[in-house]
Amino acid sequence: DQQVKQNSPSLSVQEGRISILNCDYTNSMFDYFLWYKKYPAEGPTFLISISSIKDKNEDGRFTVFLNKSAKHLSLHIVPSQPGDSAVYFCAASLTGFQKLVFGTGTRLLVSP
């Protein structure tokens, strides 16, 4: 039972354009959401997070949007750069519970 889903296994974008990665979740109790980026042969690294009390969080070129009624979050990267090419995982958790539930990942390829 996949509680966190990323329905697009891959996404290709041109450099300078916007990349939009999507994530859906089924458990309405989740109250904290994160995005991780993973390069080949490396561990995932934290990118950006959002609490359920917000609907948007920005950090430089990265913005995460949360739509609680739709149980949907998205990561926007503007402008996209070739160095952004990686696998992106969304994750969800409940405050006080120590573990994260991860999605299946989306491979982003940004071409020059």
Add this chain to the structure above:
Amino acid sequence: DVKVTQSSRYLVKRTGEKVFLECVQDMDHENMFWYRQDPGLGLRLIYFSYDVKMKEKGDIPEGYSVSREKKERFSLILESASTNQTSMYLCASSLWTSATNEKLFFGSGTQLSVL
């Protein structure tokens, strides 16, 4: 910066062997985790530990066990390796907290091949 170190980047083992994957973190984190990453399946939690000698099963614990004798070290054990345990294994750590959310810090991973 938090450092999570996994002892091996690549391992090749035979079916039936007992396999130990070691992980050490240097930030005095209470929580430690073992995930495996497989194409199309994302990261799936095998086991986690929130204190020394404490462990809890994750989503896919079958065929695995863990050991946490010291706070900084968390070991994953494959009692009798099988080919379906060929995977990328990722260790992570985080602070324990009841009131807020703490992000996980990951090691670089161990790519295990079971032949």
